[in-house]
Amino acid sequence: MQPEEYAKLDAIEDNHWWFYGLRANLAAALRRGVPRARGRLLDAGCGTGAAMRHFRGVFPLFQCVGMDVDEGACGVALGKSGWPVCTASVNHLPFRDASFDAIVSADVLCHSGVDVDAALADFHRTLRPGGVLVLSLPAYQWMMSFHDRAVSTVRRFNRAQLQSWMRDAGYSDVRITYWNTLLFPVMMLHRKLGNQAASSDVRSVAAPIDAIFRAVMWIENRLLRWGIMLPFGGSVLVTAKRP
Numbered sequence: 001m002q003p004e005e006y007a008k009l010d011a012i013e014d015n016h017w018w019f020y021g022l023r024a025n026l027a028a029a030l031r032r033g034v035p036r037a038r039g040r041l042l043d044a045g046c047g048t049g050a051a052m053r054h055f056r057g058v059f060p061l062f063q064c065v066g067m068d069v070d071e072g073a074c075g076v077a078l079g080k081s082g083w084p085v086c087t088a089s090v091n092h093l094p095f096r097d098a099s100f101d102a103i104v105s106a107d108v109l110c111h112s113g114v115d116v117d118a119a120l121a122d123f124h125r126t127l128r129p130g131g132v133l134v135l136s137l138p139a140y141q142w143m144m145s146f147h148d149r150a151v152s153t154v155r156r157f158n159r160a161q162l163q164s165w166m167r168d169a170g171y172s173d174v175r176i177t178y179w180n181t182l183l184f185p186v187m188m189l190h191r192k193l194g195n196q197a198a199s200s201d202v203r204s205v206a207a208p209i210d211a212i213f214r215a216v217m218w219i220e221n222r223l224l225r226w227g228i229m230l231p232f233g234g235s236v237l238v239t240a241k242r243p
Helices: 003-012 017-033 050-058 071-081 116-126 146-150 159-168 184-193 207-225
Strands: 039-044 062-068 085-087 100-106 127-138 172-179 235-241
Touching: 003 071, 017 050, 017 100, 017 127, 017 172, 017 207, 017 235, 039 050, 039 116, 050 062, 050 071, 050 100, 062 071, 071 085, 100 116, 116 127, 116 159, 159 172, 159 235, 172 207
Parallel strands: 039 062, 039 100, 062 085, 100 127
Antiparallel strands: 127 235, 172 235
16 A cells, blocks of 8 residues: 555544444454453554554453554554554564464455465464454455555455355354445445546545444444344455364
């Protein structure tokens, strides 16, 4: 991802409705996968650190480590979260075998330069037996648009594809649901009919719209926390275990 996109991310991720929904859904998946909510947690592709700071608040018994391929983003994440951060690629994690009780990776496997098979294998290697992997990824290859080009996304995913990938990588108890479901028609119209020369969607929106969209994210998060699987959406959420 380009440095200007990291700067935009840092500027808005604390308050933007979409990032609010992402953090809530990642936390819900972690609660379901690690009921004791303790141990070592890796944020693989932590960006500028808002998710790490959120985890520190809601999971006080986790010890989190952040990692990102961009050195500048790592510095911002360190200052924002107060947790240790290192510069590395998900293709080659610089950690010992069975180092973590949980790994979270949001919108990373979709990027150029990422080898999905290598990343899933290294996540598996560095998880302890019974450890949990949580992924959030953009959905549907046909939804590729100006936004994806701006943030270096080269692949989008669907449930069947991810089921196969996770099975082949040796994971068990795989649970996959879509999210950003209720707003998906709006997203689809914007991405497919909007200005294809525009920059990414990482930008602020008017406060009333943000409040409405945040309320929609709150509803979806409650559905996911109740165990309801959403049938479609702009993103896909994966939870799986290392046997």
